Amino acid sequence: MYYQAIVLAAGQGKRMQAGHNKQFLTIGQKPLIVHTLNVFDQDPWCASITLVVSNSDRELMQQLLAAQKWTTPINLTEGGSERQESVLMGLEALPDKSGIVFIHDGARPFVTIERLHALAEACLEHRGAILAVPVTDTIKLRRGNRLETMDRGLLWAAQTPQAFDYQLIYDAHVSAKVDGVLGTDDASLVERLDQDVFIVEGSYDNMKLTTPEDLYKAEAFLNGK
Ligand SMILES: Nc1ccn([C@@H]2O[C@H](COP(=O)(O)OP(=O)(O)OP(=O)(O)O)[C@@H](O)[C@H]2O)c(=O)n1
Numbered sequence: 127m128y129y130q131a132i133v134l135a136a137g138q139g140k141r142m143q144a145g146h147n148k149q150f151l152t153i154g155q156k157p158l159i160v161h162t163l164n165v166f167d168q169d170p171w172c173a174s175i176t177l178v179v180s181n182s183d184r185e186l187m188q189q190l191l192a193a194q195k196w197t198t199p200i201n202l203t204e205g206g207s208e209r210q211e212s213v214l215m216g217l218e219a220l221p222d223k224s225g226i227v228f229i230h231d232g233a234r235p236f237v238t239i240e241r242l243h244a245l246a247e248a249c250l251e252h253r254g255a256i257l258a259v260p261v262t263d264t265i266k267l268r269r270g271n272r273l274e275t276m277d278r279g280l281l282w283a284a285q286t287p288q289a290f291d292y293q294l295i296y297d298a299h300v301s302a303k304v305d306g307v308l309g310t311d312d313a314s315l316v317e318r319l320d321q322d323v324f325i326v327e328g329s330y331d332n333m334k335l336t337t338p339e340d341l342y343k344a345e346a347f348l349n350g351k
């Protein structure tokens with residue numbers, strides 16, 4: 127089995143407050159994005175990596191890629207100003223416009239090859255599958271001063287990778303763009319086409335590094351390995 131991976135690194139990392147793209151921050155002696163790329167590079171099922179970057183980071187990313195030997199082809203492509211735009215640009219830049227596509231945040235360095243394979247198998251069966259973990263907090267829906275407590279047994283926190291048949295996710299992105307819909311993940315765009323998306327249980331370790339506190343968590347995770 128094989129899949130093509132889109133790895134997103136075209137954000138600005140504003141919430142990280144590092145003054146530059148968080149993908150270049152060092153954790154465990156390596157830049158964040160290198161940790162993420164290494165997982166896909168070491169997965170024999172990954173046929174290619176399309177790495178989405180902003181124009182301003184392109185040169186630095188090229189230097190970083192040149193500093194290491196990779197076994198999987200990595201293609202650099204330009205991203206947009208929103209995550210969703212970057213995904214569509216990644217989809218349009220894929221070497222093969224068919225088969226299974228994984229969409230992954232560069233900012234999630236700790237996904238495992240074992241979970242990637244579980245996701246690929248689920249995607250082959252269902253056309254759309256995502257990693258997600260059960261919510262552990264009690265979730266409140268607030269409307270003004272009125273609160274409603276959600277049934278936690280039904281709630282999942284979506285992660286990446288999210289895996290889809292190419293045509294399904296391409297159509298979902300084009301449709302969202304035409305309708306002016308901006309989703310916070312890719313599965314939500316497939317859901318709005320009334321298509322089922324299967325959940326593969328992920329790991330709480332597959333964290334997204336978003337704020338400065340997350341860097342401490344990531345270092346602690348790497349030190350405990
Ligand atoms: N226009 C964008 C915005 C985000 N991303 C990528 O999408 C992933 C998830 O986004 P997030 O964690 O929000 O990263 P940033 O957008 O960089 O962070 P912030 O929202 O704090 O600026 C990241 O790997 C980020 O690089 C992207 O490729 N293109």
Ligand SMILES: C[C@](O)(CO)[C@H](O)COP(=O)(O)O
Nearest residue numbers: 209231284285286310311334
């Ligand atoms: C796609 C995602 O990582 C799933 O949890 C998340 O929705 C991205 O959100 P962000 O606000 O762009 O970081």
